[in-house]
Amino acid sequence: MRIPCPHCGWRDSREFTCIGSDAYLFRPEPDAPMSAWDDYLHNRDNPAGPSRDLWYHDPCGTWACVSRDTATHAVHGATGLGDAR
């Protein structure tokens, strides 16, 4: 599998660490209700199809929000986190 690093371009997936869904980008306000924090921390969809998830390119330290398809394994592209939010 190949992942496009926003900084380095397409690289082998073994250079990356994946932490899962892009939901981690949408951090609740500090005083948000606990249910919002539960959703943020724990509640995840398991999509068969288009998904966005977060990959860290260990060699260069860039995080990428990767658009891909869990059904076809196609990787469509990636953006830096600032653009992904």
Added chain:
Amino acid sequence: MKRQPDSGHSLDRSTTVGFTFDGRSVTGFKGDTLASALLANGIRLVGRSFKYHRPRGIMTAGSEEPGALVEASSGGEFYPNVRATVQEIHDGLAARAQNCWPSVRHDVMAVNDLMSPFLSAGFYYKTFMWPRAFWEKLYEPAIRRAAGLGRLPRVHEDAPYEKTFAYCDLLVIGSGPAGLMAALTAGRAGARVILAEEDREPGGRLLSDGGEIDGKPSRVWAAEAVAELSAMPHVRLMTRTTVTGAHDGGIYGALERVGLHLPGQPHMPRECFWRITAQRAILAAGALERPIAHPGNDRPGVMMLGAVASYWRRFGINPGRVVVFGNNDGALALSRALAREGVEIVAHADPREGLAATTGFPLLSGAQVTGTSGRHGIASVTVAQGGSTRTIEADTLALAGGWNPTLHLACHMNGRPHWDETIAGFVPVPGMVPGLSVAGAARGRFSTAACLADGALAASEALSELGINATAMPVPQAEDGTFSIAPFWQVSLPGTEKKRAWLDFANDVTTKDVRLAAAEGYSSVEHMKRYTTQGMAPDQGKNSNVAALAVLADATGRDIPGTGVTTFRPPFVPVSIAALGAGGRGEGFAPLRRTVSEARSRAMGAPFIEAGLWMRPSYFPKPGETDWRDSCNREVGYVRNAVGVCDVSTLGKIDVQGPDAARFLDLLYTNTMSSLKPGRVRYGLMLREDGIVMDDGTCARMATDHFVITTTTAAAGQVMRHLDFVQQAFCSDWQVGAISVTEHFAQIALAGPKARDVINQVLDVPVTAESLPFMAHMPVTLGGVAARLYRISFSGEAGYELAVPARYGASLYDRLLALTEAAGGGAYGMEALNVLRIEKGFITHAEIDGRVTAFDIGMEKMVSGAKECIGKAASKRPGLIGPERGQLVGLRPLNPQEELTAGAHLYPAAEPARPEHDQGHVSSVCWSPTLGTFLGLALLRNGRARHGETIRVDDGVRGKRVAATVCDPVFFDPDGGRMRG
């Protein structure tokens, strides 16, 4: 069979090669495969089958070989299930027939063949049912002894293997007419091309088809094309390389045989596993000829017709008297060509009616082979034609049941192929693997002209997708016959139904087994496969799956497309684990990180332990010390009473800079770093976003907009990743940057009452307790070298850590070691470091183990109420705070000499060791030479309220029960006067 004089264009007849087969000395020529050399020596019986131990011979001339699986050894190495058709002979090669005892000619287990009525498909499940108790003790061990093809080597293999990576614009898989044309088209257009060929020689079927291209013999045209490609610097021609799988993202696995064909090369890799990343790929792997199921079709001497031609033309093997059994015009044409070249075709049987007679051999139209005879190889073939049968004496029975396109790679992403009636075979559907197109015989274009044109076309299309201009190449002139076939899978004339006709030659699956599976309800192709083991041998059904489907379709009254295919999975050929995992053995298992003091530590005799990827010294033994604990106690004494030196370079170091650096660290740490003054150091705690402690360390402010933070050794990578995430996800518009400088600085700790005396001997300007107080740092110079000096302590004693550019680390360590020893101290290792910190109740990842909160370790007050930080909201959740939590406590055994053990659980004295009474666990233990007692740190439910209580420390694994008193985790110098002093 024997070798023809002066023929066989793949041979180098000037070089004779000696090897052994079953202990017998045999010779062949350079260029021979083991199979061709055995055939040249008249050896047809080369092994036994899996279940019935039937004699097996050489059936094909390629990697799909199901019959000739042998043991090969060379120079102490041993490989089972080696395909004789792939293994090249070399001096010193010792091959043996396998699956037989005492010999391949007299095999005791051949009795299974007589038992075959009782060994039908699914016999395990039917036979070994009762009595139930017999399964584990009797049946399973007996089956395991009898099962399996070949035997494993009983020695560890030390031979070298390699793995590597390659990149190209276009990967061409196969170097037959389609592959060569594709590679030429792309190579001439300047594309970066990899052309992978499984055989030793490129050319594919052009090496053995005997035809002409542009008026030249096909193999001459192929050699010219190869010469042109070899001269192109951007084309890599890889022979002996099988592409084994198509994977996501245009990545292809490929196995190269590097040294398996060479004698005595101890340092040469046996195989190399390639991961090839290709923008586009063309599968031009050709097609595999299929046998026909008829009684006795598994006898040595039965061979595919194409293989007969290959051995004849490439290796000069005369097949003797040949009966051909084919169902298509291609086979008929090949028989004619072989007869012209001098092969003795004694009959060509074709089940199709009304074929016109031909010259050169008797053509039996409407004929079927109904049996063979010969104990260890074909002696005669029985043919039925028009109601009568005749027996024909023969040495070889050549089967030609049509061709299956080699489409496996195109199906590796779960694509399902399409059934093409015109060739009676499955063909790939475009787009099954993104970026992969299929050309030539691999998609059912069988004539040489069609393959050449298809290869050129596929390459042009791939290049235009890549934006590379390719000038149209003239397609060479070649044979362009149409392919006519009448599907014919199995002989089912009256009188043959009860006889066994083989489908899977390695696993001994017959047409009867498939019919039985269907009759017993296993009519789905995936069920039939598992019930009969059809297609589960090393050839993975390459020779048999399509015919088995046809038999299943027939037995269930369906057509072939309606029956479906089993799933194609990588690898295309067996791949050794040694190649896949090359470099991963022993020290190669994980990267190794070495400290600047390693050489000195080893010279001092220190044993090493792993800390993350680092190797760190455990302790430094001295003469007379019999136990690690003697050394450890002495080293603890250095620190408590004099001075100790320790390399702490493994701690993670991160440099954080920018106008928003302080604000950034406030968000990361639970406590406030923006209030820290330049020149000062503060202890810091980081949480994960879910409120659990991630790591702890120090934060030193260099200047208003410059910090250096440290992490634990184990969490350095995780913390760096976390900083990058928080910065890029939540602070991307802040002016702050963070970078790991762990490797850039060597950091050496000095600890003990005499630490200042020692440090002042290396500093250009000495420090005093006042000029550098506890939790302060300053820039210093050592002989003119700029360094940083931190006044911090992980031991509870006055401590300094000196950071220098890593290149000075080894000499600094040596210098400090000498000065420390002169001051009555010395080096201390990880064991002493651990004792020192436990005595002080300092935590490590033994305590903050990924389940522990700031509240649990008594640091909830460090979660600042005045500001936001990562993990703050979640750390306040119900269940993460309160008396039900395990809280950090100290443990002292009532009897100080009684050993506590880490991992032991805590129970009330009166309660049994059962989960409902479990009160927590011990995280760290040590013998404290300072206090003369064993000590423990533990996480005890509601522990902070239970100081003074006696609890049972119960280690069920080691069978140890110790009564201990719960106490404050800081055992030594609780007010911290020593480290401030």
